[in-house]
Amino acid sequence: MFAQIYKWFDNNKNNINNNNDDESIDMSRIIPFIAIHLACLLVFVVGVSWAALLICFLSYLIRMFAITAFYHRYFSHKSFKTSRPVQFVFAIIGATATQRGPIWWAAHHRHHHIHSDSEDDSHSPRHGFWHSHMKWFLMKKNFPVKSQYVKDLKQYPELRFVDRYDIFFPILLAIGLFVLGGWLDSKYPQLGTSSGQVLIWGYFVSTVLLSHVTYCINSLAHVFGFRTYETGDNSRNNFLLALLTLGEGWHNNHHCSPGSVKQGFKWWQIDISYYMLLMLSKLGVIWDLKYPNEALLQKKQILKLSNTGDKT
């Protein structure tokens, strides 16, 4: 029992090895996952206020940016460069999203690009919607880091630290939000908020929304939407998902040119993460932004757009 609980706090203590094929669900992992969802029901106990909704929204926005711009475009695809401190800060903010650490995330994502929608893809919808949406990361075989894909990231001890103790960062965020709520309650009682309310909306509701919208890129963005480029997989461009994920919904564009810092290629393809990254580059926080190769895009373009064309 205690050994199981200890495993939640130190990923190195997990004895699941790297080469296992165990497709069963790790029960010790699914318990906190379900608990986070159930905790959202506490909104009926703590109530709601504009302050709590705003904090929920900001918590979503900042962490979604850390996931899309840094976990995905930076750690997984190296689509721009930055300094080691900035890399570390966004590794921590990303970890508060409760989607594991940057090394684990990038390793599985790089694996996805190599095996997209093939039998070996860890989260292809061809294995079923729920499998691609969330079952895949609850399976024992996907718990370890696929180390062979992330040798570059593993050389940083601070990133290994975040990966090893990833669970502490969401806990720290939750404590911080609880304290913030208490402070707002005592300083600005007219806001009508409380420590419990800010905790439930700012962490639990926000995290569940953030998680499922992120999972949709693995599930829905390989099923619903239109295809502009022939990418050898079923990736789609989806306007609604692009809005909700700050640009990740242009998933067919992304599979066509994975190393590109921007994923919306047309002016109307809203890509909020890219606009924010552009601002960071103007401020000198990031640099060497990579863009798609126009000749390659031309070559891969599908002339007849299709909403239903499956991989053949």
Ligand SMILES: [Zn+2]
């Ligand atoms: Zn994909």
Ligand SMILES: [Zn+2]
């Ligand atoms: Zn990617």
